Amino acid sequence: MDVQQLSERYEPSVVHALEKLWGKSRERAGGTTNLLMAHLLDTAAVAELLWDGFLARSTRSALDEIAGGTGAESGQGRGLFVWLCGLHDCGKATPVHQRLWPEGAEVVRRSGLTWVESAAVAGVKNKKRWRHDWAGGLMARELLASAGWGPEQVDWVWPLVAGHHGAFPTLRDVQEPGPAKGQLRGRGAWRQVQQAVLDVFTRELGVGGLRELQPAVVPSRALQLQLSGLVVMADWIASDERYFKGMDDLRQVSLDASRERAASAWKALGLQRGWGALRAPVPETFRDRFGYTPRPSQAMVVEAARRMGGPGLMVIEAPMGEGKTEAAQAATEVLAARFGADGVFVGMPTQATSDPMFTRTRRWVEAIDGDLASRVVLLHGKRAFNREWKALLGNAETSVDDAFQGVDEFGMDDDPYGVEPEVCGEQERKAPADWFLGPKRGLLAPFVVGTVDQLLYAATRTRHVMLRMAGLAGKVVVLDEVHACDVYMSQFLAEALRWLGQAGVPVVVLSATLAPAQRQALFEAYLAGAASREEFRADIPVPQGYPSVTTAWLSVSGEAQFHVDATGSWREDLDVAVRVLPETVPGARSTRVERERLQAEADACVGDLLASELVDGGTALVIRNSVARAQSLYGELRGRFGDDEVRLLHARFTVARRADLTEESLRLLGPKTPRPRRGRLILVATQLAEQSFDVDADMLVTDLAPVDLLLQRVGRLHRHENTWRPDPLRVPQVFITGFEPRTGRAPTFAYAGEMIYGRHLLLRTAAVLPGTGEVWSVPGDVPRLVETVYGADESLLPEEWREAGAVACQEQEDRDRARAAHARQFLLTPHGEHERRTLAGLHYGGSTAGSDEDSLQAAVRDGDESVEVVLVVQDDRDAVFRTLAGRALSVNGDVAPDVLDEVLGSVVRLPSKFTPSALELGPLPGWHGHPWLRRSRALVLDASRVARLGEFTMSYDDEFGLRQI
Numbered sequence: 001m002d003v004q005q006l007s008e009r010y011e012p013s014v015v016h017a018l019e020k021l022w023g024k025s026r027e028r029a030g031g032t033t034n035l036l037m038a039h040l041l042d043t044a045a046v047a048e049l050l051w052d053g054f055l056a057r058s059t060r061s062a063l064d065e066i067a068g069g070t071g072a073e074s075g076q077g078r079g080l081f082v083w084l085c086g087l088h089d090c091g092k093a094t095p096v097h098q099r100l101w102p103e104g105a106e107v108v109r110r111s112g113l114t115w116v117e118s119a120a121v122a123g124v125k126n127k128k129r130w131r132h133d134w135a136g137g138l139m140a141r142e143l144l145a146s147a148g149w150g151p152e153q154v155d156w157v158w159p160l161v162a163g164h165h166g167a168f169p170t171l172r173d174v175q176e177p178g179p180a181k182g183q184l185r186g187r188g189a190w191r192q193v194q195q196a197v198l199d200v201f202t203r204e205l206g207v208g209g210l211r212e213l214q215p216a217v218v219p220s221r222a223l224q225l226q227l228s229g230l231v232v233m234a235d236w237i238a239s240d241e242r243y244f245k246g247m248d249d250l251r252q253v254s255l256d257a258s259r260e261r262a263a264s265a266w267k268a269l270g271l272q273r274g275w276g277a278l279r280a281p282v283p284e285t286f287r288d289r290f291g292y293t294p295r296p297s298q299a300m301v302v303e304a305a306r307r308m309g310g311p312g313l314m315v316i317e318a319p320m321g322e323g324k325t326e327a328a329q330a331a332t333e334v335l336a337a338r339f340g341a342d343g344v345f346v347g348m349p350t351q352a353t354s355d356p357m358f359t360r361t362r363r364w365v366e367a368i369d370g371d372l373a374s375r376v377v378l379l380h381g382k383r384a385f386n387r388e389w390k391a392l393l394g395n396a397e398t399s400v401d402d403a404f405q406g407v408d409e410f411g412m413d414d415d416p417y418g419v420e421p422e423v424c425g426e427q428e429r430k431a432p433a434d435w436f437l438g439p440k441r442g443l444l445a446p447f448v449v450g451t452v453d454q455l456l457y458a459a460t461r462t463r464h465v466m467l468r469m470a471g472l473a474g475k476v477v478v479l480d481e482v483h484a485c486d487v488y489m490s491q492f493l494a495e496a497l498r499w500l501g502q503a504g505v506p507v508v509v510l511s512a513t514l515a516p517a518q519r520q521a522l523f524e525a526y527l528a529g530a531a532s533r534e535e536f537r538a539d540i541p542v543p544q545g546y547p548s549v550t551t552a553w554l555s556v557s558g559e560a561q562f563h564v565d566a567t568g569s570w571r572e573d574l575d576v577a578v579r580v581l582p583e584t585v586p587g588a589r590s591t592r593v594e595r596e597r598l599q600a601e602a603d604a605c606v607g608d609l610l611a612s613e614l615v616d617g618g619t620a621l622v623i624r625n626s627v628a629r630a631q632s633l634y635g636e637l638r639g640r641f642g643d644d645e646v647r648l649l650h651a652r653f654t655v656a657r658r659a660d661l662t663e664e665s666l667r668l669l670g671p672k673t674p675r676p677r678r679g680r681l682i683l684v685a686t687q688l689a690e691q692s693f694d695v696d697a698d699m700l701v702t703d704l705a706p707v708d709l710l711l712q713r714v715g716r717l718h719r720h721e722n723t724w725r726p727d728p729l730r731v732p733q734v735f736i737t738g739f740e741p742r743t744g745r746a747p748t749f750a751y752a753g754e755m756i757y758g759r760h761l762l763l764r765t766a767a768v769l770p771g772t773g774e775v776w777s778v779p780g781d782v783p784r785l786v787e788t789v790y791g792a793d794e795s796l797l798p799e800e801w802r803e804a805g806a807v808a809c810q811e812q813e814d815r816d817r818a819r820a821a822h823a824r825q826f827l828l829t830p831h832g833e834h835e836r837r838t839l840a841g842l843h844y845g846g847s848t849a850g851s852d853e854d855s856l857q858a859a860v861r862d863g864d865e866s867v868e869v870v871l872v873v874q875d876d877r878d879a880v881f882r883t884l885a886g887r888a889l890s891v892n893g894d895v896a897p898d899v900l901d902e903v904l905g906s907v908v909r910l911p912s913k914f915t916p917s918a919l920e921l922g923p924l925p926g927w928h929g930h931p932w933l934r935r936s937r938a939l940v941l942d943a944s945r946v947a948r949l950g951e952f953t954m955s956y957d958d959e960f961g962l963r964q965i
Contacts, residue, residue: 001037001204001253010196013112017193018200019250020111021093022104024239033104036092038253041203042238044086045262046256050234051078053266054273056474057340058311058504070218083205083213084157084227086166091136093197096184102771109737113190115183123180129169130177135185137162137174143198147210149161151216152837159839160228164235166463168228170841178872185515204255222473222503225838233444237265237435262577270386270433272375274343274446274475281333289333289367290326293370295570297547298605301327304549307563311504312553313497313526317514319779320715322547322569324510325357325480329364332476343446345473347455349484351380352662353692357480358449359388365447371912372447374430379442379450381857385655385905392431407530411433411533440464443471452479452493456860459828461493461843465605473503477618481691483511483518483708487816488862490518491823494525502527512715513708513782515790516542523552530554534834537631572778573734573780576714578770581609581701581737585748599629603636606701609735610682611640613699616726617678619669621697623685625705625738625909626752627652631960634684638959641682649685653961654871654884656905661689669695671720689716696720703738703753706761707768707789711782736769746797746804760812763805767796819862824858827905867918869939871906871956876943881924884945884956893924895933908962910939910949917950 006015023039026032035720051060061075091097095115098108123130132381140160147152159168174183186194202210219227238244243265247253255588275758286294286302294302296317304314314331318324318464319803332344346361348354366373376533380387436445443454444467449888455477456466477500485493500507511523520540528536528948531554538560545566552562586595610620624630627650635649665683687734689695690712696719702710702762717732720726740752749762768788770776776785787798797805824831828842858866872893873882889895895903910918918937927933946955946965956962 001200001250002693003251004560006200011192013189014196017108017111017113017189018196020107020113021098021193021197022108023089023092024241024246025101025104026240026246028241028260029244029246030241033248034244034246035248035250035253036089036197036560037200037204037250038247038258039089039092039238039244040086040197040251041204041255041258042244042261043088043234044082044201044205044407045236045258046265046410047082047085047230048078048232048259049262049266049271050085051081054271055081055230055276056273056342059226059340059474060217061340062504063227064315066209066219066223066789067216072216079205079207079873080213080215080228080229083202083207084188085231085288086201086205087136087140087157087198088161088231088235089132089136090139090194090197090201090862091132091134092192093194094132094135094139094184094186095601096130096135097132113186113193115186115584116181116185119179119181119183122185123177126179127177129173130184131165132221133165134162134174135176136164136727137169138176138185139194139198141174143195146208147214149210149214153215155840156218156224156838159842160224160231161638161844162291163228163466163839164231166232166466168430168839168842171845173841173844176206206255207815209240218837219838221839222499222529224497225469225842226503227470228839229444229464229466231470232467233441233470234462237269238262240265243268247448264824269435271435272446274375276342276371278333278341278368280337281330285333286326286330289330289364293600294327294330296567297549297570298313298323298327298330298439298612300565300567301549302330302334304551304563305331306338308335308506308551308553309555310553311335311339311506312551312561313501313507313509313523314549314551315509315511315514315519315522316547316549317511317519317543317783318547319782320512320712321571322721322779324512328362328478328480328508328510331508332478333368335476335508339340339504339506341474341476341506345443345455345475345477346449346451347479348449349452349481349691350688351382351451352658352688354378354380354449354451355386355388355479356666356692356694358386361447361449362388362584375432375445376447377432377436377442377445377709378447378699379454382907385659387659393437394431401700428488436862440467441471443468445471446475448475452482452485452489453857453860455479455496457493457856459492459499460826461828462856462861465845468500469503469794473501473505473955476506476508478508478510480510481512482509482522483514484691486819486862487822488819489860490521491820491827492860494521495827495829497522497525498529499828501526502532504530507603511710512779513786515708516787517790524689525549527552527554527560528834531558532835534832536560546779569779573777574718575775576778577731577733577775579733579735579772580741580769581735582741583739583750583827584735585740585750585772593641599632600636603633606737607636607640608635608639609701613728613733614680614726616728617676617680618698618726618729619675619680620682620701621685621689621695621713621716621729622682622694622700623687623689623700623702624752625687625703625750625756627686627961628963629738629750629752630684631685631704631963634960635683635686641680645680645682645928647681647683648960649683650961651686652908652911652963653958654906654908654956665689665695669697669724671696675724677724678778689713694719696723696735698725698737699732700734702734702736703750704736704762704765705753706757707765708786709757710765711778711785714776714778715751739766741766744800746801748749758812758815759808760805761905763801763808764796767798767801767854823862866909867915867921867937868907868909869918869921869937870903870933871908871941872938873901873941873943873945881940883960890926892926893938895930900932907936908956910962912962914952914954917952 020035022033023036024034064072067080068076099105107320137158140161142612144154162174170677173376244261338902348357362373362376383389523540541562541564543566548566555561584598586598630650697716700717702713738753881893921937924938
């Protein structure tokens with residue numbers, strides 16, 4: 001900066017102060033103090049690169065309109081965006097920040113800016129959270145108002161400054177604590193300096209004054225939240241001391257210097273956008289992407305995307321195997337090209353279903369552009385065990401640490417930078433940029449596949465939630481198997497859809513079995529957000545066929561517009577014989593011995609059935625509603641048929657073993673595996689096999705579940721054409737067990753099924769089971785069956801069941817009401833506040849979910865917070881810790897690099913009833929310095945693979961997994 005010119009405009013004391021105000025201490029800026037003005041300009045320079053090389057076209061267009069009004073020229077919003085990002089740390093021009101670093105504080109004091117330390121200390125004690133971010137919010141509010149900004153513009157800008165450390169305060173919160181008597185905000189000369197900081201920063205960006213930057217339009221809250229996330233992103237990048245070394249001479253500080261630093265950082269970090277300007281697909285595009293001509297339902301979906309009059313919600317309902325994924329991907333291309341999206345987020349119901357979708361998504365985007373597959377991020381807690389992800393990253397992720405834990409005593413982010421960029425000489429590493437691998441940043445990558453939880457987290461009242469919204473906005477959001485969201489998760493799904501609707505994010509929802517009430521709720525939530533209204537009631541058209549597509553969007557005048565269409569499936573209906581396999585259910589007062597006897601009888605009954613039906617060979621899938629029931633049946637069947645013919649798959653294996661078993665199941669029962677004549681294979685599984693599990697079984701045995709989930713399980717029958725089947729199994733058949741029919745009374749249900757699904761839906765599902773000799777026509781009967789079970793017709797139940805049905809219905813309604821109320825305490829926006837215009841106070845008024853993965857998952861899935869442990873073995877003979885495979889660690893558990901994967905692969909999630917005891921576990925002594933293991937809990941097994949945990953005794957082996965004994 002030209003200090004001489006500054007001296008002509010400001011008092012010498014003000015210029016002298018600008019030369020001393022520090023933004024980053026020497027310890028945080030590579031050994032040299034970084035002046036505040038340097039950091040503001042560094043952040044602005046990063047923001048320029050975000051605009052030019054990262055932001056979606058839809059985001060840039062929205063900001064153009066905010067800056068210049070309707071019809072604003074392209075790029076007009078760039079200056080406003082850059083200024084907003086740089087403005088974030090203006091609050092550091094206050095004693096509350098400058099006093100925190102003793103060396104810097106002394107320099108500032110000598111410049112003539114002073115404060116009364118005793119009053120400052122009193123103010124901090126009175127309101128510990130009042131730091132530079134809140135001080136900056138107060139400063140921005142006052143100085144923008146004095147510059148002539150209208151109150152409606154001031155009101156949405158100051159929370160961006162006050163909230164840039166992750167939480168948005170109320171206007172009352174940002175007021176300086178009374179006991180400080182002005183000594184934290186600064187009095188006297190401080191006010192002149194603060195005004196100069198904003199003025200000098202603004203002029204350095206080429207703007208004549210603050211008044212010129214006043215926006216023309218107030219952005220929606222969703223755009224404000226997205227903007228806030230982008231401000232945080234720019235700040236974190238500009239705070240990386242590897243590229244932004246300290247600069248303590250104001251004469252060297254300039255926008256040009258910051259641009260050089262930012263360009264160097266940008267190149268090293270390898271940050272890239274997604275599609276950019278994606279061209280609209282042509283009729284031949286589908287074949288180019290997927291290798292075949294679109295089926296009628298897929299062509300219908302693509303046409304519906306073309307007919308949408310604006311960003312909106314699309315719901316695709318089609319049977320299993322119809323090609324919904326390809327239809328959604330093709331529609332995504334149309335929506336992205338039409339509405340300026342730069343990437344996609346694909347949300348799946350589980351980690352297990354996310355992994356194969358990661359592969360399919362990479363293949364799809366690679367067909368669009370060969371370079372894009374390397375930019376796809378897999379986002380869930382167990383991605384480190386996905387072979388494709390590990391191969392893509394090499395060793396990069398092993399250096400990622402969850403270092404960002406909040407704010408240190410200086411109000412600075414705790415090492416938010418992530419990992420050192422991998423140096424590969426002149427060869428560019430073909431993988432997602434390392435920066436996206438750090439905590440809370442994954443959704444910012446252009447292409448993301450993960451669990452639906454990642455979307456639901458964006459609807460929780462958590463710190464840095466703005467980063468999640470910034471990652472979702474500017475994309476097309478695709479949600480698969482959305483029917484899997486129960487009443488609790490649906491509260492977060494509805495809240496997320498509100499924000500996405502307001503942000504103008506196109507959303508594509510896929511389901512094979514969507515209840516009418518759930519479809520209605522999805523559309524009303526999205527449209528309420530798009531209209532910025534608390535509630536939005538609309539007559540959502542009901543599809544008159546199956547497969548179907550329904551779309552909705554708002555017209556320019558704010559009216560809801562709909563398009564609905566339906567067509568036939570590409571293949572004929574499958575007539576599935578549905579039979580009941582009764583099971584004697586123990587009563588509430590049964591002894592443990594009695595329960596075990598009845599379980600053994602039920603297992604033997606299934607064994608007899610399979611021996612009879614598979615006498616000429618074939619494959620069978622058996623789905624149990626609990627791990628314990630699956631393990632028990634597996635023990636029975638393995639004794640009958642031997643190890644070679646029976647497999648077990650559930651969630652209580654270690655992650656490595658579960659991945660191997662899943663891969664083996666998909667290989668043995670997949671579409672490309674020849675079936676040996678008279679060969680026999682039985683897969684016993686839990687609900688893992690219920691969704692997005694591409695296996696083909698000749699027959700199905702399943703515990704009773706609600707009809708939509710039951711139909712999902714039926715979808716694994718005769719799934720692929722040209723598969724050899726023995727003559728007796730050429731007619732698909734399902735045997736439904738897990739309940740006891742009773743003459744003249746309502747049936748009773750196995751404990752696991754009733755605990756998970758509730759008695760109400762199980763009764764109504766049992767009522768629609770076909771009689772002897774009848775069949776379900778799949779998929780033709782799917783909509784009717786789902787609508788019948790989830791409807792309100794009380795006459796569905798037989799007369800003798802109705803009293804029990806009424807009690808079960810009331811219990812379910814009470815339970816649903818309580819669960820919904822429990823979920824709402826964690827929602828980002830409380831009921832009644834969806835029409836607010838700014839982000840002020842967004843994080844206040846309810847419970848706040850923890851920001852770590854386990855706490856967030858427990859919050860959005862209504863589960864007791866379960867605990868993951870790493871299984872290790874310790875032999876009493878030598879006291880050395882070993883892996884499950886027997887490889888030695890040490891007496892302290894130290895992990896050599898070549899054993900790390902084996903240790904990490906031994907993670908298993910405990911049942912929630914073990915949580916109180918498991919919370920007392922900690923890492924082994926040798927793990928405390930390890931970046932991945934230092935926060936892990938070790939469960940030590942003895943030489944027999946048995947451990948005691950509180951009142952429970954459990955064992956682990958690779959055949960049964962973890963089980964209580």
